[in-house]
Amino acid sequence: MVYSKTKDILNQIVADLYTMRVIxxxxxxxxxxxxxxxxxxxxDDFIDDIDDQVDEVAERLVTLDGAPYSTLQAFHENTQLEETKGTFDHTIEEQLARLLENYKKIADTLEKGIQISDEENDLVSQDMLIAIKGDVDKRIWMIQGDLGKAPGLEH
Ligand SMILES: [Fe+2]
Known part of the structure; x- marks a missing residue:
């Protein structure tokens, strides 16, 4: 199937971004x-960004004649991110570290998507994923900065 691996990773990103929105x-x-x-x-700004990103990725997937996950159950069953019960006993520093860990997982999957869409020569998806990864990398840089650390994004 044309772009089949790209479509698979786009759907993975849909499941992960939707779960990240909840986190x-x-x-x-x-x-x-x-x-x-x-x-x-x-x-709230982080959530607004994720809403825009997940919509863009899902709609690209539909454009490729794919079928984005669209139920809470499907997001839950397919995400690579881990949800935990909400509790009030975490410091903001701990909460930021958790967000950071999840943003890094998303950045890694976006990187994979950039490679896969390149291999399948779907440059429109690749361009979209590069733009989203740039925004996610920026969030990682800012959270790391707030925690007093260097961005740590180099591979
Ligand atoms: Fe609110």
Whole structure:
């Protein structure tokens, strides 16, 4: 099938981004630490970015005659990210570290998608994934900076 591996990884990214949206929203709700007034609204911006990204990836998949996951069950069954029960006992630093870990997993999958779409010569998907990876890398840089660390993005 044409672009079959690209379509598979696009769907993986749909499942991961949708799950990431839930993880960020949980963090937005379950925050109880100094810095709340800054981080709580900031996470709304993170969610807005993810909403745009997942919509773009899913619609590219439909454009390729693919079928994006579209139920909570399908997202849950197919994501590589791990969800945990929301609790109020984490510091903001711990919550940021968790977001960082998940953003890094997404960045790795985007990188794979960039390679696979290149191999299948689907340059439109590749261009989209490169743009999204640039935005995710930027989030990683900013969270790392907030934690007092270097971006750590080099391969
Ligand atoms: Fe809110």
């Amino acid at each position: 960020v929203h949980q963090t937005h709700w379950y925050m109880r630490d100094h810095g709340f007034l800054f981080y709580h609204p900031l996470l």
